[in-house]
Amino acid sequence: MKFTRLFTAVSGAILLTSATFTHAATDLVIATVNNGHMVEMQKLSKHFEDANPDIKLKWVTLEEGVLRQRVTTDIATKGGQFDVMTIGMYEAPIWGKKGWIKDLTFDDAYDVGDILPAIRDGLSADGKLYAAPFYGESSMLMYRKDLVEKAGMDMPDNPTWDHVAEVAAKITDKDNGIYGICLRGKPGWGDNMALITTMANTFGGQWFDMDWKPQLESQPWKDAVGFYVDLLGKYGPPGSAANSFNEILALYNEGKCGMWVDATIAASFITDPAQSKVADKVAFAQAPTKVTPKGANWLWAWALAIPESSKHSAEAQKFIEWSTSKDYINLVAKEEGWNKVPTGTRASTYANADFQKAAVFASAEKIAIDSANPNDSTLPKSPYTGVQFAAIPEFQAIGIAVGQQMSSALAGKMSVDDALKASQVSAEREMQRSGYFKK
Template sequence: MNLKSALCAVSALVSVTATAAMAEELTIATVNNADMIIMQKLSPKWEEATGNTLNWVVLEENVLRQRVTTDIATKGGSFDVITIGAYEAPIWGAQDWLVALDDLGDDYDYEDIFEPVRNGLSANGKLYAVPFYAESSFTFYRTDLFEAAGIEKPTEQITYDQFGEIVAKVHDPDNGIYGTCQRGKAGWGENMAFVGPMVNAFGGRWFDEEWNPTIDSPEWHNAINYYVDLMNNYGPPGASSNGHNENRALFADGKCATWVDATSAAGYIFNPNESTVADKTDFFQAPKQETSNGTGWFWAWALGIPTSSTKVDVAKDFVAWATSKEYIELVGESEGWVAAPPGTRTSTYENEAYLEAAPFAKTVETSILAADPSNPTRDPVPYTGIQFVAIPEFQGIGNYVGQQVSAALAGQQSVDQALANSQQFAVREMTKAGYIK
């Protein structure tokens, strides 16, 4: 080897060593739902392009919230990227727990993100998380079971009373088909994501205009008694243990005739590679009752960066990639367009390949744009949020109420006791926090 060749070899070795030394490992905490599992599957493409690596911590939804909340509040620094939602992002951003994400570059195309989604992840005019997907809620139903029972698809928003009548007609437990599958697993983002909008429909609210809890009210009693009766008469066994993922699996396996849940699940239910009922499922609006206000929820799962991370620049590169137009195209091309992350970008709903593959696309877009977190209830309230209340104290209150409602569903206590316990707890927490003088 001559001197020139030797110098070139040394230079190449130094370059490789320097690149390896600069590579970072990001630890990302995420939820174990279908869209995030696809992100995990495709992330090696980002790793190969950047030389960085990802350490995945994939958790069930309730566990994720607990771990991430504890870590970010204590500035533990365990995670460089976290999966959070429209509840946490503005609250944590305002507390300087999250890095602002307004500087991901001109090609990121912020204007392409639906305005309500951007607003829902912002505080004080700054974006603190970027949306992976967004959703409202609607009613999935089995077209073959409706046809056999002589039920026509509702063309207008029906009431929960009417929904109950439909459910009774399609309930067929002898053949392993239950009239309805609704969330029962305790958690403010699990059973209360369904129960909260249902309480709204029955004319209820979490707090009055003076921040006094109203959980032990006639409207709440009517809603929760309806819910418990509905699920005990027409739901699957063990419903108090079923959350979003469990019900999605039951519906996809043909065990449920109806299911009121996230519009984002449509990409799974209508995917013949995942669902046995992809060709015999349709949807209509989530029911109303005394009012239509707050009956279709609004949510976005998003990626944020804790201020405790020491790898912010690399983390920004990853979250920009994972929530970009290019990533959505990658999912469409590799996993099928029906599986593309929904509800975030205008360009997705202008893509003919997506519109052709996803019969639910326009309904989802309309539902998300129509959801109004500023007007969630029949009676006036001091808060924003449809299936949650946008105050820090709600997480604890919502989890407690979720536990009480789940216990009532399981027959461990009466609805009256569940709501009395919930009211007492909420009054104590709101007094402690200074809302009630």
């Protein structure tokens, strides 16, 4: 009798322990960037956890340069720190081909065909989608229409860099803390080099010629970087060499920037009265051009991918499907308003009348994204794809090194010619070591 009771009690304990173990939540570790839309996703992720009580989300939120370093190191070493990684159009096809990230398949309800073609293609390789876009972007000119009008100037829909410089000169008012133009200066292949590469493109330059030889000392690069350094030196805020997206966003929202050429995604923040003091004074134009319109505006998407090292790929896929779906966009619209939804990913968003009404930047943003062509982004023929980057594994190291030189030139630590000469040397060394050409 006692033995029977004891056996029953022990059995019950075993069953209870087993049940508890079976229903323990899976920790899903997500590496992401500290941009506004990602912060919003974290806030709304309680909806996902409520619907999926067996999954608990753990966030690693990093500045974009640090994020790129962390996820690149982890993916290359198969470290397995993350189940979901925030990556972009540079990494997705390269890592997909290497087998470092899993290809993604979704059901019909997800509607992959609704993703804008330029964005979808940029995250794919060999017909397989390797990352799902959380938001997409090109670049464009965002400007204070009140300052431009007060200066007696105009801003065409397709301005030139020369015209931008003229406007910057007129609207700069340093005594009152207003700078004619704010541009990225913080070093990084996806930071200052994203902007500088588009400038080099439109000035007629390219990263590599058809023999894969770096072209960083060519006249278009000298003209573009010289113009960039001079423009920010005269009309930019102090400390520009340290400014990235978030630093300039803060300056713009405080009313300190007259113009800003950067990611189209910024438009949703600078037109938001809750965070911008100049929300009703902002207007938009396409990215400035010089010699050619080719490659003047970049193409990018922050997207979610699953590393091969993840032990929770099914749960990761479920989260990615939720956070990049039409339903998620509708959730943001319901909770925060249509002016705060992540943009640049789905045709259905731009077709929505409520979004069009709320997002004064929608038309300019869509035109910029549709016009960016990674397959034809330079005036001379180039052997690589990509607008603000060259889609080869070696570019990341080259872009980081060149970005440091450009930031030094902007800070006045070296001349533009010296910075480009050092950049050329380091780029040639990397390309030779990788076997692209021989000296």
